[in-house]
Amino acid sequence: KAGVTQTPRYLIKTRGQQVTLSCSPISGHRSVSWYQQTPGQGLQFLFEYFSETQRNKGNFPGRFSGRQFSNSRSEMNVSTLELGDSALYLCASSLLARDTGQETQYFGPGTRLLVL
Amino acid sequence: GENVEQHPSTLSVQEGDSAVIKCTYSDSASNYFPWYKQELGKRPQLIIDIRSNVGEKKDQRIAVTLNKTAKHFSLHITETQPEDSAVYFCAASTSASKIIFGSGTRLSIRP
Numbered sequence: 001k002a003g004v005t006q007t008p009r010y011l012i013k014t015r016g017q018q019v020t021l022s023c024s025p026i027s028g029h030r031s032v033s034w035y036q037q038t039p040g041q042g043l044q045f046l047f048e049y050f051s052e053t054q055r056n057k058g059n060f061p062g063r064f065s066g067r068q069f070s071n072s073r074s075e076m077n078v079s080t081l082e083l084g085d086s087a088l089y090l091c092a093s094s095l096l097a098r099d100t101g102q103e104t105q106y107f108g109p110g111t112r113l114l115v116l
Numbered sequence: 117g118e119n120v121e122q123h124p125s126t127l128s129v130q131e132g133d134s135a136v137i138k139c140t141y142s143d144s145a146s147n148y149f150p151w152y153k154q155e156l157g158k159r160p161q162l163i164i165d166i167r168s169n170v171g172e173k174k175d176q177r178i179a180v181t182l183n184k185t186a187k188h189f190s191l192h193i194t195e196t197q198p199e200d201s202a203v204y205f206c207a208a209s210t211s212a213s214k215i216i217f218g219s220g221t222r223l224s225i226r227p
Contacts, residue, residue: 033215043160043205043217056214090159104150105215107159 002027004093004108012114018079021111025072025093031055031103032074034066037088037110046089049074078113086115118143120208122218130226135193137221139206142187146208149182149189150215155202163204164191193223201225 005024013019025032033056034046045058049068066076072093078085088110094103119142129135141149147168152160166173166180166189173180177196182189189208193200203222209215 035217042219045214045216048214103209104162104165106162107152109159 004091004106006089006091006108006111008111009109010112010114012116013081014116015081015083017081018077019081019113020075020077021089021091021113023074023076023091023093023108025074025091026095026106029093029095029106030072031094031096032068032072033092033094033105034074034076035090035092036060037090038086043090046076081115083115086113088112118146118208118214118216120206120216120218122206122221124221125219126222126224128224128226129196131196131198133196135196135200135223137191137204137206137223138188139190139208139218140186140188141208141216143208143210143216144187145210146187148209149180150207150209151180151191152205152207152217153202154205154220160205196225198225198227 007022031050033048036044046060047066048056052068063079068074090107090110092105092107094105096103122139150165151163153163154160164175164178164180166182177194179192201224203220205220206218207215
């Protein structure tokens with residue numbers, strides 16, 4: 001099976017612009033989660049989508065939004081970019097294990113966003 | 117809110133020695149505890165996980181222990197090798213798939 005893929009891999013934007021990142025989950029995975037990774041803050045949970053619905057949300061401002069399509073592909077959007085939004089954005093897909101009721105997450109390679 | 121604390125933030129050990137990374141969690145409903153390894157420039161990769169009905173789990177040189185009463189869990193790497201150098205993240209999750217990560221431990225193996 002192909003792994004989680006993310007596009008683009010690198011992106012440079014300027015303050016005030018908006019950006020859309022894309023994530024394609026592992027085939028059959030219906031849950032997609034997004035994380036922001038910065039050197040000082042580690043892995044911060046943004047939100048999680050399941051069956052086109054936002055199921056969980058982290059503590060990020062409303063400038064950060066996302067959506068999921070019927071094929072489970074997900075996009076996240078950041079509007080009015082700030083310098084502090086520079087980070088590696090990771091998505092992870094997961095599949096519910098029927099025997100344990102747990103979902104193991106598998107990460108994509110990330111999109112590195114630089115805001116100038 | 118939910119919180120996962122991880123210590124130490126950096127760890128340097130001699131090749132062949134053991135390394136231990138410790139985490140504590142705040143949400144008593146947490147029942148799934150994965151550990152991820154992230155090598156430089158690469159994505160986090162799941163290396164081992166433990167569920168709340170198990171106290172210890174081993175996979176070759178890696179072991180994880182869980183103390184539910186104290187809300188502690190730890191990663192133990194024995195006979196460390198250069199390829200073990202990476203950033204390690206612990207995490208805690210309820211069954212709702214919202215995973216909270218620790219702040220990471222940068223492990224360096226000295227030759």
